[in-house]
Amino acid sequence: MKNSKKDIRALSKKELQDFFVSQGDKSFRGSQVYDWLWNKATYNFEDMTNLSKETRQMLIDNFVINNIEVDQMQRSKDGTIKNAVKLHDGFTVESVLIPTMSRTTACVSSQVGCSLDCKFCATAKLKRLRNLNADEIFDQVVAIDKESKLYNGIPLSNIVYMGMGEPLMNYNNVLKSIEKITSPEGLGMSPRRITLSTSGVPKMIKKLADDDVKFHLAVSLHSAIDDVRTQIMPFNAKFPLADLKDSLVYWYEKTGKSVTYEYIVWNGINDREEDIRALVEFCKAIPCKVNIIEYNPIDDGQFQQGTDVAVAKYVNALEANRITVTLRHSRGKDIDAACGQLANKMKV
Numbered sequence: 001m002k003n004s005k006k007d008i009r010a011l012s013k014k015e016l017q018d019f020f021v022s023q024g025d026k027s028f029r030g031s032q033v034y035d036w037l038w039n040k041a042t043y044n045f046e047d048m049t050n051l052s053k054e055t056r057q058m059l060i061d062n063f064v065i066n067n068i069e070v071d072q073m074q075r076s077k078d079g080t081i082k083n084a085v086k087l088h089d090g091f092t093v094e095s096v097l098i099p100t101m102s103r104t105t106a107c108v109s110s111q112v113g114c115s116l117d118c119k120f121c122a123t124a125k126l127k128r129l130r131n132l133n134a135d136e137i138f139d140q141v142v143a144i145d146k147e148s149k150l151y152n153g154i155p156l157s158n159i160v161y162m163g164m165g166e167p168l169m170n171y172n173n174v175l176k177s178i179e180k181i182t183s184p185e186g187l188g189m190s191p192r193r194i195t196l197s198t199s200g201v202p203k204m205i206k207k208l209a210d211d212d213v214k215f216h217l218a219v220s221l222h223s224a225i226d227d228v229r230t231q232i233m234p235f236n237a238k239f240p241l242a243d244l245k246d247s248l249v250y251w252y253e254k255t256g257k258s259v260t261y262e263y264i265v266w267n268g269i270n271d272r273e274e275d276i277r278a279l280v281e282f283c284k285a286i287p288c289k290v291n292i293i294e295y296n297p298i299d300d301g302q303f304q305q306g307t308d309v310a311v312a313k314y315v316n317a318l319e320a321n322r323i324t325v326t327l328r329h330s331r332g333k334d335i336d337a338a339c340g341q342l343a344n345k346m347k348v
Contacts, residue, residue: 016030032050034185041138068136083147112128156189166201199235210254228275
């Protein structure tokens, strides 16, 4: 028989307060429960110890907490941790803890599968089955924070929305999760420590700007030539580079915040001089930096990492035009935890 109880984390603080008033109790009980749910990240009503036994039983009778569970965990030789996260309905997504000497970063998923069709990404080969709820994204952060403290001795310091799925195709839930993560009534993390990475949905980038978000924006670019980008990221035919650039100019004008471009150099695909010139010109539209990242194979052989010479040409051209560029080395490749490799393929 299907459980008809409502997930209590779907209620706002005001709705929780109103519920308790409807039960003949005081509204501040709702505030107490809200604190347990979001500030203390509690998944069991019995653990809400400042509530009476009768109140806790009333919550058990009326609600559920559909929290995630870390079903499997893998540790890379470089310290990276990948979680297979089981959702309440049986679906699975993956999240990653990326440690360095000075900080730890959570890479979280926003969809089961992905809405887009980037040919170089393992997640894109999975059909999008559904969006994650805000609490399911929130729970990934809570789980990784615990792992960071356990295995690295420090709390989680940064969050990137770069896991499975396109965050801007799950806009409302993603922003609600960030609100819970950054609120003093939630985890209290600074939005300046959060980066949302998108493949580029112009309309939603403009909406981010209109909503005056405080977190950082990264764009998975990989080519500044439409024909090339459409070849590797077919959705670019619907959201061409001119529209993307227009939305990024709008973003900068509204927020005053620069953008990070994520860029992979592939052999025979985007390693020509004209590819380099196009990227330089694209970068001149607004203040930005470029992260040139390693390609992480997904076993089909279609894409091959560009040569060191090709990468060096990109770096030299960008630096010659005073565009900040950084070479990023992938972490967790041995457990398929690097960028583009998340596909619910846990190694045992």
